Amino acid sequence: MPYLTEKSSGSISTVVLGATKENGGTRGYTLTIGGQNSLPFQNYEGVDPHRAVIAAEILDIEPVSWPDELKKAWGGVLGDPAAWAKKAVEGGADMVYIKLLSADPDNGGRSANDCAETVRAVLEAVPCPVAVQGCGVDEIDKGVISKVAEAFAGENLLLGLAGQENYATVTAACMVHKHTLISSSPLDINICKQINILISEMNMPMNRVVIDPSIGGLGYGLEYSYSVMERGRIGSLQGDKMLAMPVIGFIGSEAWKAKEAQAHESDFPKWGSEAERGVLWETITATSLLQAGIDILVMRHPDAINIVKAQIEALSQPVTAA
Amino acid sequence: MALTGLQIFKLMPKTNCKDCGHPTCLAFSMALASAKIALDACPHVSAEAKESLGSASAPPVTKVTFGVGDKARETGDETVLFRHDKQFFHPTCLAVTIDDNDPNFNARLETINDLMFERVGEKVSIDAIALIDKSGEKDSFVEHAKIIADKGKFAPIYISNNAEALAEAAAATKAAKPLLYGATADNWEAVAKAAKEADCPLVVTAANINDLGALTEKVGAVTKNLIIGATAAGISQRLADLTQIRRQAIRKKVRPLGYPSIISVVGTEPRVQVAEASIYIAKYGSIVVTDVADKASLLPLCALRQNLFSNPQVPAQVEPGVFAVGEADANSPVYCTTNFSLTYYTVEGEVSSSKIPSWIIATPTDGTSVLTAWAAGKFTADKIAEFIAEIKLEDKVNHKVVVIPGHVAVLKAPLEEKSGWKVLIASNEASGIPAFAKEHFAK
Structure with missing residues (x-):
């Protein structure tokens, strides 16, 4: 029974994150993602040239409401984004993803300038490519993202999130100041395409776009994101260019929302130790979506990051077609 | 064809x-x-x-049953390669190993027997106990097989290279319908005969799909009650082989590969085994065998299986009703949403992170989200008012205030009129609930 191989007419675009000195940035290295023309890890029937990468999620406010297990894993760095980023990269993360939550009036309402200073501190602390998003309030994020884009022009940051309401501002900022953007849609493949079309109509080069199709964590909607992502990958391979970008997913924040990731063994003795359960809840949210085609995994727990990284390595080994 | x-x-x-x-x-x-x-x-x-x-x-992938009664598991019989094409019908069976040399055999068996859980209102568990012939002694293997068949709470799988040991274990416990693992190029004649005599399903193993196909054709002349065991070295090769086995069966009806599959994890460290098992649950493992037997490891695998083997055409729903989040009492606020589980659990998560004990009403909307239900006339002032009366909300709390999603702010006036409850309008998205709660309900 020789292998039955399937050739694709389309492929995922190749996207570079970060810029080194030669290319106008200050990063010690860049990361390249995408470029596949086969289903995930089926490298015998196409090319799967760039591995999925893991971004550690860094918040600019201390995450006091995080589960204890997660806080314990990071030790004392949680109040200090630069120290946190440094520890994450030294611990195995390929890059960092900063959420500027402090811009939200409910979180102190720091100014766009102050937010940019946080980004500067992180950029100085780590050599890796850096992703930055605002606080989630569209009106405020327009100012914050524009400021960050301008202040670090040429760094090729990964900036987000560009949704239906604010895509024009984020896209313009990325185009002018040479960054890559995250096009974000709410678990709906048609809206995803629509936003990408709008972005491409602004003449944004599509090899500087990553898509966030929104995900649900394990046990809570994972199946929807799994199928949206899988359909997107299959559509891309069949030649749909408006879906054919690398995919980013917020694994950590979704996984750790689950009751099963957080609940203490004393309250749910039949669920086993929470220390193990939370890490695995995040791990499996990640490993299952790898099979649907995710390219950037934004994660929280250092142990989960390392387990998933090892899986990506193992899955990427060349296959011998029978 | x-x-x-x-x-x-x-x-x-x-x-x-x-x-x-x-x-x-x-x-x-x-x-x-x-x-x-x-x-x-x-x-x-x-x-x-x-x-x-x-x-x-015949179906592209045969259906194979092992175990009996409550422990019986059906596997295989899939018709599509991707769940969005239709549905995956037979959830991956999770099997946990135990070996016949284990000095704590009985304790281990008890631990395995306890791998049953309840989450989101459903009972889930592992499916099979895989006995490994570690002693290399036939009598020991058969004796332990008897214990598993008798005391194990899940379907038995017997793993041995020794054809005689498998044959005797099968004959001694055939009423339990164990899965025999397995036939190789060297021993298949004896093992296939034993499987046929005991009327038990049989695993056929080989290191690549060429050899597997050749072997299932030979063994198939004796018994067709087969499961394919892909034993290539390395995760990436195993994933590719499993993908090919399923793809050829479904796309080309390649008979020699049209059987359910069984796969063991190659990793040794427990967390790595769990991660690897999740890959085979997603991609075409009909039975996945791990050595990990602790609850915290198996619960997430069970949850993944619940997710991926759900019917994509039927929205996941929660039972309509009113539910407490935290230690809710008569003074706690009441949020109203729909019974689409994704919507409900998103709201529940945010209400819970507001750290203010509350009630949530899951209004019956046939598992549709807030805006869809509203547009379809399933989340209207009439329906909500009716449901508030039906669940006797006034007996649960000593106030008459209910919170609705911002997306359906238009329901405020009619709902106040129909129900007699005061209506507060929260944020459009659930993510705004903690801030809303802080503003309205913080003491």
């Missing part, structure tokens, strides 16, 4: 007797061609027709 309805019709009795439940032989032929019905639904079909239709009408 698949036949068309008309090709099948030519071989039918053409009596239109309706005994199969279809109005005509042609209708039956069409149903058979699209695999909606099995050939044996026609009691009058000739032996000759059976012969020529049997293979064409």
Whole structure:
């Protein structure tokens, strides 16, 4: 029974994150993602040239409401984004993803300038490519993202999130100041395409776009994101260019929302130790979506990051077609 | 290769007797061609027709059952490669190993027997106990097989290279219908004979799919009750082999590969085993065998299986009703949403992170989200008012205030009028609930 191989007419675009000195940035290295023309890890029937990468999620406010297990894993760095980023990269993360939550009036309402200073501190602390998003309030994020884009022009940051309401501002900022953007849609493949079309109509080069199709964590909607992502990958391979970008997913924040990731063994003795359960809840949210085609995994727990990284390595080994 | 309805019709009795439940032989032929019905639904079909239709009408992946009674598990019988194409029908069976040399055998068996959980209102558990012949001694293996068949709470799988040990274990416990693992190029004749005599399903193993296909053809002459064991070295090769086995069976109806699959994890460290098992649950492992037996490791795997084997055409729902988040009491606020589980659990998560004990009403909307339900007339002032009365919300709390999602702010006035409750409007998205709660309900 020789292998039955399937050739694709389309492929995922190749996207570079970060810029080194030669290319106008200050990063010690860049990361390249995408470029596949086969289903995930089926490298015998196409090319799967760039591995999925893991971004550690860094918040600019201390995450006091995080589960204890997660806080314990990071030790004392949680109040200090630069120290946190440094520890994450030294611990195995390929890059960092900063959420500027402090811009939200409910979180102190720091100014766009102050937010940019946080980004500067992180950029100085780590050599890796850096992703930055605002606080989630569209009106405020327009100012914050524009400021960050301008202040670090040429760094090729990964900036987000560009949704239906604010895509024009984020896209313009990325185009002018040479960054890559995250096009974000709410678990709906048609809206995803629509936003990408709008972005491409602004003449944004599509090899500087990553898509966030929104995900649900394990046990809570994972199946929807799994199928949206899988359909997107299959559509891309069949030649749909408006879906054919690398995919980013917020694994950590979704996984750790689950009751099963957080609940203490004393309250749910039949669920086993929470220390193990939370890490695995995040791990499996990640490993299952790898099979649907995710390219950037934004994660929280250092142990989960390392387990998933090892899986990506193992899955990427060349296959011998029978 | 698949036949068309008309090709099948030519071989039918053409009596239109309706005994199969279809109005005509042609209708039956069409149903058979699209695999909606099995050939044996026609009691009058000739032996000759059976012969020529049997293979064409068989499902692309056979269905294999092991274990009996409550412990029985059906596996295989899948028809699509991607869940969004239709549905995956038979959830991956999770098997946990135990070996016959384990000095704490009984304690380990008890631990395994306890791998049952309840989450989101559903009972989930592992499915099988895989006994490994570590002693290399036939008597020890058979004796432990008897214990598993008798005291194990899940279906038995016997793993040994020793044909005699497998044969004796199968014969001694055939009432439990164990899965025998397995037949290799070297021992298949003896093992296949034993499996046939004990009427047990059998695993056929080889290191690549060429050898697997060749072997299932040979063994298939003795018994067709088979499961394919892919044993290539390395995760990436195993994933590729599993993908090919399923793809060839479904796309090309390649018979020698049209069986359910069984796969063991190659990793040794427990967390790595769990991660690896999740890959095979997503991609085409019918039975996945791990050594990990702790609850915290198996619960997430069970949850993944619940997710991926759900029907994509049917939205996941929660039971309509009113639910407490935290230590909710008569003074706690009340949020109203729909019974689409994704919506409900998103709201529950945010309400819970507001750290203010509350009630949530899951209004019956046939599992649709807030805006969809509103547009379809399932989340209206009338329906909500009716449901508030039905669940006797006024007996639960000593206030008359209910919070609705910002997206359906238009319901405020009519709902206040119909229900007599004061209505507060929260954020459009659930993510705004903690801030909303802080503003309105913080003491």
